[in-house]
Amino acid sequence: MKTVIEQIEQQFRLFHAAGCSVEQVMVAEEQLGLRFADEYRNYVLDYGAISFGSHEFTGLNVDSYINVTDVTRQERELRDKLPADCYVVQQLGIEGLVIMQHQSGAVYQLDESGNCSRIADSFSGYLANLL
Template sequence: MKSIIEKIKKIDKLYHVKGCTTSQVKEAQSELGLEFPEEFIDYVKEYGAISFYGTEWTGLNVNGYLNVVEATKQEREFNSEFPTDCFVLENQAIDGLITAVNNSGNVFTIQYNKKIPLCDSISEYLDICIARKK
């Protein structure tokens, strides 16, 4: 098991949908014109999309704002500065604040035309999200 999966398993009161298939991942990547990092693929194959402690991560096997394809396409439509090599992991729903991830798995805070490095991996960002409970 991957470390991100082990971390997610330990979250109390975790809500998630059904995990997705490899073909669903490939279809989503094709629609967005990018490749997801391995951690994101591991996560969506196991959990689909998750919610915990006021945190909602995008994923697959879910419709609407939590669907990674829909959320990313919408952000690209609303924000012409949104990087094409990134996808939406979490929409903070505060003043256009988006948590995005690039092909390499680096996590950024994006707000309109500002792109600020946040973490080197999704797993590292997960630690920040888990700490919100405290």
């Protein structure tokens, strides 16, 4: 993850929140009824949440509109096709597209119709694809 973050910083101005505590991660996981992928867990511990260019990503220690717990709960209420073992990492705001990560680490794109496609093997892989 750090390598991708360094690449982002070379090309964009990176914004991030304060990292969170292990206890905050555990509370968020309990509230969502899942375990974050190790990479996402380390991301929120180190960065809280990040944004660069026109991209904002969910995390912890941030306002509700990008808080992973709040956003995932909201999307679960709106979409019956959002798997219970996934959490939202980015709301694209384009035609209802949502980027979510399975607790195993794979990243998927979900559209309004419920069509789901795998787009990256990991969160860092997804970020790297945006560069």
